[in-house]
Amino acid sequence: MWPEQIHKELSGAGVRVVGYVPDAGHKRLIELCQADQKMRAVVLSTEEEGIGLAAGAWLGGQKSVLLMQSSGVGNVINVLGMVRECRFPLVTLVTMRGEQGEFNPWQVPMGQATRPVLEAMGTVVHAPATEAEIVPTVNAALRLAYNSYASVAVLIPQRVIGIKSFQDQTSR
């Protein structure tokens, strides 16, 4: 499954700090990072904190990754300015809402704005279309970020996560 494979990629790349605001789509990956003795999983009160966390970790020589839902992208816009100005490497894995088959209308505006918002702030957006593309895309994002000092977001499509209703979401 892709969460296990993403965890392997993060581990292989030497990621030590994992900031997250939970999302049902990230549930398994968060659990894997929490259970990994070499990783520090940091629960955030808002996604914005994850940008500061990643910047501080990099100042101290450690690689990190940031996990959030698409709604969280709206919470990080201004501080992405620091990432760009300082050329901090940053990898953000975004589970998408407000895309195909969304059941909560309040998710649609931010979900549809996620890509343009990130691009407007200088983040490179990778959007794998299928489950098979996710892991190679995460691998490429880690290399682009840490070899080229780029901010890179990987948008994990709602179709792959496959949550279809509130009942489905809470039962996961």
Place this chain on the structure above:
Amino acid sequence: MKRRDVVKKLLSGRKDLLVIAGLGSTAWDITAAGDSPLNFPLWGAMGQAAMIGLGLALAQPKRRVLVITGDGEMLMGMGSLATIGVQKPKNLTVVVIDNERYGETGMQETHTAHGIDLNGVARACGLNVVDSKNLQGAIHKAPGPHFAVIKVDAEKIPLVLPPREGALLKARFRRALLGSKADAE
């Protein structure tokens, strides 16, 4: 108390202390005390100073990390105190230089001018609140995370500006801290 005197005293005998400063007056204060490659003064990203300190403290557990920021900046990132309270980094101290004003925008009053108690917030989040006479020991030695508010005069004083290019500030900090490893990744 005068903010420049307070910050100068905080940083006297700093040795290999790693210092993050919030945007605005505290960035000028740490620069007035003596610019250093181991200073990371922010020119933006309001609300993130304490979180940058947390990331740095987790990445460098053998070094001591000091965040110096203003009351307005801390108020914008108050949730980060809860996040720090969960992680409990022993090597992190956050000091708020509290003039009860937004100093860069016309000296408007902040919430702390109306009795909002940042020490109380930090204490409720599990940080160790220290008074100014124990601050040096907290910054350099005692297990943290520590938090302190130092009330200072609301005064307009000359700016003392650090380098302003973000990439330069980042690169010089990493080279000073990590040596040749900074460029090896």
